[in-house]
Amino acid sequence: MNTRPNTRNLKLLLLASLALIASLALVACGGGGGISEGTDNSDVTTAEGGSATSGNLNISNWPLYIDGKTIDQFDAATGLKTTYTEDVNDNNEFFGKVQPLLSQGESGGRDIMVVTDWMAEKMYNLGYVQKLDKSKLKTVDANMIPSLRNPQFDPEREYSVPWQSGMTGLVVRKDLAPDVKSVNDLFDPKYKGKVTMLSEMRDTVPLVMAADGIDPKEATTEDWMNAIDKLKTNVDNGQIRRFTGNDFVQDLAKGDVVAAIGWSGDAVQAQADNENITYVQPEQGCSIWSDNMLIPVGAPNPDGAYAFMNYVYEPKNQAQITEYVNYVSPVSGVKEILEKEDPSIANNDLIFPSEEFTANCFAQVSPPGDEADVKQVEQAFQDVITG
Amino acid sequence: MRTLRQRLLPYGLLAPGLIWLVLFFVIPMYFMGELSLKTGSLESGYQLTWAWSNFTDGISDYSTQFGRAFYYAGVATILSLLIGYPLAYAIAFKGGRWKNLMLFAVVAPFFTTYLIRTIAWKTILDDSSPAVSVLKTLHIVPQDGRVLATSAAVIAGLTYNFLPFMVLPLYAALERLDQRLIEASKDLYASATQTFIRITLPMTMPGIIAGVLLTFIPASGDYVNATFLGGTSQAMIGNVIQSKYLVVNDYPEAAALSFTLLIIILIALLAYIKFAGSEALMGDEEEAV
Numbered sequence: 001m002n003t004r005p006n007t008r009n010l011k012l013l014l015l016a017s018l019a020l021i022a023s024l025a026l027v028a029c030g031g032g033g034g035i036s037e038g039t040d041n042s043d044v045t046t047a048e049g050g051s052a053t054s055g056n057l058n059i060s061n062w063p064l065y066i067d068g069k070t071i072d073q074f075d076a077a078t079g080l081k082t083t084y085t086e087d088v089n090d091n092n093e094f095f096g097k098v099q100p101l102l103s104q105g106e107s108g109g110r111d112i113m114v115v116t117d118w119m120a121e122k123m124y125n126l127g128y129v130q131k132l133d134k135s136k137l138k139t140v141d142a143n144m145i146p147s148l149r150n151p152q153f154d155p156e157r158e159y160s161v162p163w164q165s166g167m168t169g170l171v172v173r174k175d176l177a178p179d180v181k182s183v184n185d186l187f188d189p190k191y192k193g194k195v196t197m198l199s200e201m202r203d204t205v206p207l208v209m210a211a212d213g214i215d216p217k218e219a220t221t222e223d224w225m226n227a228i229d230k231l232k233t234n235v236d237n238g239q240i241r242r243f244t245g246n247d248f249v250q251d252l253a254k255g256d257v258v259a260a261i262g263w264s265g266d267a268v269q270a271q272a273d274n275e276n277i278t279y280v281q282p283e284q285g286c287s288i289w290s291d292n293m294l295i296p297v298g299a300p301n302p303d304g305a306y307a308f309m310n311y312v313y314e315p316k317n318q319a320q321i322t323e324y325v326n327y328v329s330p331v332s333g334v335k336e337i338l339e340k341e342d343p344s345i346a347n348n349d350l351i352f353p354s355e356e357f358t359a360n361c362f363a364q365v366s367p368p369g370d371e372a373d374v375k376q377v378e379q380a381f382q383d384v385i386t387g
Numbered sequence: 388m389r390t391l392r393q394r395l396l397p398y399g400l401l402a403p404g405l406i407w408l409v410l411f412f413v414i415p416m417y418f419m420g421e422l423s424l425k426t427g428s429l430e431s432g433y434q435l436t437w438a439w440s441n442f443t444d445g446i447s448d449y450s451t452q453f454g455r456a457f458y459y460a461g462v463a464t465i466l467s468l469l470i471g472y473p474l475a476y477a478i479a480f481k482g483g484r485w486k487n488l489m490l491f492a493v494v495a496p497f498f499t500t501y502l503i504r505t506i507a508w509k510t511i512l513d514d515s516s517p518a519v520s521v522l523k524t525l526h527i528v529p530q531d532g533r534v535l536a537t538s539a540a541v542i543a544g545l546t547y548n549f550l551p552f553m554v555l556p557l558y559a560a561l562e563r564l565d566q567r568l569i570e571a572s573k574d575l576y577a578s579a580t581q582t583f584i585r586i587t588l589p590m591t592m593p594g595i596i597a598g599v600l601l602t603f604i605p606a607s608g609d610y611v612n613a614t615f616l617g618g619t620s621q622a623m624i625g626n627v628i629q630s631k632y633l634v635v636n637d638y639p640e641a642a643a644l645s646f647t648l649l650i651i652i653l654i655a656l657l658a659y660i661k662f663a664g665s666e667a668l669m670g671d672e673e674e675a676v
Contacts, residue, residue: 090633090634092633092634092635092636093633093634095429095636096429096632096633096636099429099430099636126430193533193536193618235619235620236620238619238620240619241536241618241619242536242617242618242619243619250509254513254514254515255514255515256513256514256515256533256535371428371430371431375428375635375637378634378635379635379637382630382631382634382635383448384619385619385622385630386452386622386626386627386630387619387620387622
């Protein structure tokens with residue numbers, strides 16, 4: 001019945017198609033696109049536009065980082081047409097995605113992108129970010145909370161405007177692990193396999209160092225490597241169950257995990273669903289960070305970007321965002337508004353932290369040294385995660 | 388004598404596929420190969436330095452993850468075959484008028500995205516789930532043990548996700564099986580087991596081989612199952628490549644690891660075809676009925 005005229009050719013075809021199929025296994029791996037030279041920041045431009053605010057505005061931000069109404073209200077108030085994209089999931093990943101464009105002086109249509117402090121600094125040093133025209137940011141300037149005005153990485157806020165701020169600390173099931181007070185308690189054998197940490201190195205490693213009495217701001221490369229070794233030991237013996245992103249809250253909610261290193265805002269959101277989930281300020285302090293709005297090089301509509309920054313720095317507009325995202329708001333006057341509208345948020349130490357609550361905390365740090373040193377630490381941490 | 392037109396026709400038919408292949412497979416492969424021999428960083432650019440060490444370092448640093456990937460994919464493939472063959476057999480021969488509905492049920496999960504299906508397994512296998520309690524009662528899982536974040540969970544996820552790729556080719560092979568051969572076998576007093584081993588199994592070998600390839604190859608490069616269902620010691624080579632590429636931004640090393648994976652799979656395939664016999668796969672003339 002089967003009369004196939006040419007078996008040999010078919011075999012060749014088969015082998016060729018097998019090679020193709022085999023390459024399907026590599027779908028995960030992506031390809032290397034146009035990679036080019038970086039630029040330096042000797043001649044950073046200031047983002048300038050015309051005088052009128054109009055046209056389209058493109059914003060790249062992290063998922064679940066804004067309420068559902070603000071963008072529409074902003075468009076209605078300004079006449080701009082805003083495209084808000086949640087395409088930042090991870091600082092490094094986002095960097096890898098936009099770097100080929102930014103190095104060519106293009107932003108891929110983005111007018112605002114939101115990244116964490118250290119990544120903002122890295123992008124600025126590479127010349128991928130424009131300086132801000134302060135004369136167009138009057139509302140931002142008037143309303144930014146004092147503690148965020150002079151961060152180490154951008155002392156004058158020349159190129160960054162905080163979007164939201166937050167703390168990295170312990171998130172605990174108080175019914176299942178009531179005695180977790182320090183990051184070191186996560187290494188207690190009785191919680192074996194019931195502990196997770198964050199896969200963002202700059203969140204996890206400094207807390208581990210601080211728990212061992214090392215000041216993260218002064219930490220050497222060796223201190224970082226020692227802390228990573230400590231994590232490796234606890235991965236190998238099964239103490240640490242996983243390294244997570246925001247999904248640590250789901251494991252806590254189910255009780256698969258009883259204590260985690262996690263972010264304050266997620267803890268507040270999770271607590272609303274399960275009152276046993278609670279944020280615990282680590283005895284040796286927490287790590288404080290911000291995610292910042294930046295105007296990338298080649299941004300088509302800087303004026304629209306300024307308008308948006310000013311808009312979200314109006315306390316009543318910001319209150320609406322804070323009510324939804326539950327992170328630390330960078331805008332003063334929000335607490336007063338929420339005291340009337342939603343006292344439970346206004347009185348939450350995680351959203352409006354008092355000075356004594358954050359007394360031991362430190363600004364998020366990066367590994368010391370040059371690019372090669374940082375990479376070495378980053379690789380060592382990744383090797384622990386992908387044990 | 389064939390006319391020019393007749394001679395050109397096959398090439399014309401091949402052209403769209405060939406152009407597609409060259410543009411989106413051959414050329415990217417070339418760039419990836421070149422990238423895998425470069426050194427440098429994303430910020431300062433990459434230079435071609437013929438860094439073969441990217442390959443040797445990759446193999447020596449991540450042999451565990453390579454081994455784990457093939458081990459997980461291998462076990463998942465065998466499980467898929469053990470589950471899929473009886474299933475395909477039942478659908479092909481006992482399905483009756485429900486045949487199409489049953490086939491649809493096999494394919495139906497594809498209507499949901501891969502990611503959602505995998506994450507759903509987190510709920511099925513979480514520490515306090517009914518499934519895990521049953522396993523604990525049966526002492527398959529120790530009382531203080533867990534399923535999620537273990538190798539078992541990753542293998543279960545892979546098996547589940549790739550089962551349809553095993554069932555469909557098996558079904559196609561079984562469906563085509565000439566019933567008269569089985570009748571003949573019975574007429575010659577072969578037992579059911581003998582009939583299966585000497586008729587059904589050899590006749591459906593092409594389906595088995597296709598199913599094994601379609602399951603094993605994508606499973607060994609998978610990183611989704613290990614990400615969501617694994618813990619800290621279940622990372623497969625796909626996870627390493629993902630982290631090299633997206634987190635560390637070390638593109639050359641990621642490209643080198645990808646190539647290594649490709650080459651290992653190709654070697655394994657060639658060996659497999661040699662042993663399993665490409666005749667079975669192609670349906671050789673002599674054996675064909």
